[in-house]
Amino acid sequence: MVMLYLYAIIDSGEPFWFTEQICSRKIFNLTAGDLGLAVSRADGRESELRPENILAHNAVMEQLMERFSVLPVRYGTLLNQESTGQELIQQHGDQFRWQLHRLRGKVEMGVKVLWNINKVQSELLDSEISRDLILQQLGSSFPGHRYLRRKYLEQAPEMHSLQLAKQVASGLHKPLALKSVAAVQELLRTPNLMLSGAYLLTRESVGAFREELERLRKCYPDYRFLLSGPWPPYHFVKITCLVGSE
Amino acid sequence: MAGIFNTMAEYKDVTLLEVLDHVLDKGVVIKGEVIISVADVDLIYVGLQLLVASPDKVFPALYHAPD
Numbered sequence: 001m002v003m004l005y006l007y008a009i010i011d012s013g014e015p016f017w018f019t020e021q022i023c024s025r026k027i028f029n030l031t032a033g034d035l036g037l038a039v040s041r042a043d044g045r046e047s048e049l050r051p052e053n054i055l056a057h058n059a060v061m062e063q064l065m066e067r068f069s070v071l072p073v074r075y076g077t078l079l080n081q082e083s084t085g086q087e088l089i090q091q092h093g094d095q096f097r098w099q100l101h102r103l104r105g106k107v108e109m110g111v112k113v114l115w116n117i118n119k120v121q122s123e124l125l126d127s128e129i130s131r132d133l134i135l136q137q138l139g140s141s142f143p144g145h146r147y148l149r150r151k152y153l154e155q156a157p158e159m160h161s162l163q164l165a166k167q168v169a170s171g172l173h174k175p176l177a178l179k180s181v182a183a184v185q186e187l188l189r190t191p192n193l194m195l196s197g198a199y200l201l202t203r204e205s206v207g208a209f210r211e212e213l214e215r216l217r218k219c220y221p222d223y224r225f226l227l228s229g230p231w232p233p234y235h236f237v238k239i240t241c242l243v244g245s246e
Numbered sequence: 247m248a249g250i251f252n253t254m255a256e257y258k259d260v261t262l263l264e265v266l267d268h269v270l271d272k273g274v275v276i277k278g279e280v281i282i283s284v285a286d287v288d289l290i291y292v293g294l295q296l297l298v299a300s301p302d303k304v305f306p307a308l309y310h311a312p313d
Contacts, residue, residue, distance in 0.1 A: 009274065049270075051262055058265045072273035088276065110264065228264045234272040241276045 004030065004079040005042035007060045008232065009089075010068040011100045012036045018063060023056040027063075030082060032089035035096055038064055039085065047076035061232050069104045071096060071239070072232040084243060092241045099237060106181060106200055107230035109209055113172060113195040114224040120164060121157040162188060168223070169195045172216055179209045184235055194223070198235035206230060 007027070013036055017028040025046070029036040038060065040046070046053055057075055064070050079085050089096070165187045172195060177183035180199040189196050201209055210227065217225050 006276070054262065054265055054269065057269055061269075072269070074271065074273045074275050075269040077276055110268070226264075228268075231268050232273075234268045237273055239274045241274065243276060 003042045003044065004037075004039040004082065004085060005046045006073045006077045006079055006085070007038040007040075007057065008064055008073055009071040009096050009100070010036045010038055010064060011097075011104070012068050020056055020060050020063070022059050023052055025056060025060070027060055030085045032086050033093070035089050035093055035100075037079075037085045037089065038070075039079070042078055044078065047078060049076075065107070065230070065232055069100045070232050071099055071103070071237050072234050088241060088243050091243065092239075095239060095241075099239065103200075103233050103236065105202055106233060106236075107203055107206065108233045108235060109180075109199045109201055109206065109227065109229035110231060111172075111176060111195070111197040111199065111213060112193060112226040112228075113169075113197075113220075114192050114226070115168075115194045115222070117161060117191040119222075120161055123160075161191070165194050168220070172220065173197055175212060175216060176209065179205060179212050182236055200233055200236045201230075203230070 005025075010029070011034070012029060013031045013034045015029055015031060017026055019026050020040075023046075025040040027038055027040050030039050031037075040060075046056075054075070061070065061072060079088075169185060169187055173183065173185045176197060176199055180201050182200040183197060185195060185197045187195060199209065206229075213225065213227055217223075
């Protein structure tokens, strides 16, 4: 069965095609009025989570971004036939147009900040939590109180890490968010991944954003920084569409 | 992508993970009986000697502070 692998919704109703270089997929525009669906013919294997498929998907998105405003579609989405794509645009075209208008000329930059969690938690002895624990030890010897102190001690490293992450992230995320149209952050996705941030920028402000990050990097020499992008606005498109019945 | 990398292999591993982190489970979600989607999956990348799973499993969110 020949299906269509869907990469993105774009703001163009003009036909085009190009060949992506990693898996040699022929990408074309399935048009409906002023909108288009960037697709390639597929047999289902394109959705498998393999490195070449993932990188091919990303390569297509990068090429599309150079020419169009894009609404990136979740990886692995297959349409069973062309008429499904037409139906998708008919049913949700207004929402797509509004989002494309909102995101026109904008890209996403990703920032990840890593720290050494073992070093952070070894600093527990100097922290406020540690001082609280010492004060508690001077107190009651009731079994209930001892149980609570023990539970507090078990949770203290995580509490300390989160407290410090909030403090440091505030110093990093806020200035970057000020350089952005929109921003989201997530703390401690893994113990060593202190901050994961996504920032929506105009293309013209990417340079200033990089400079700001470089300035911040020098202020936090004990942390490692990973800057990625420009990406399509993955974190800033939240649309769920139903086509046909679920 | 800019950062501090020790080896080229590390750079490639980070590149793939960064792409995964962006494309998987993000973007427009389209549902319907005529749509076939990849559900959240676990995957072992034997070639890269990495264990990669859906980000929700690899990176459990302990805290989220949207702006």
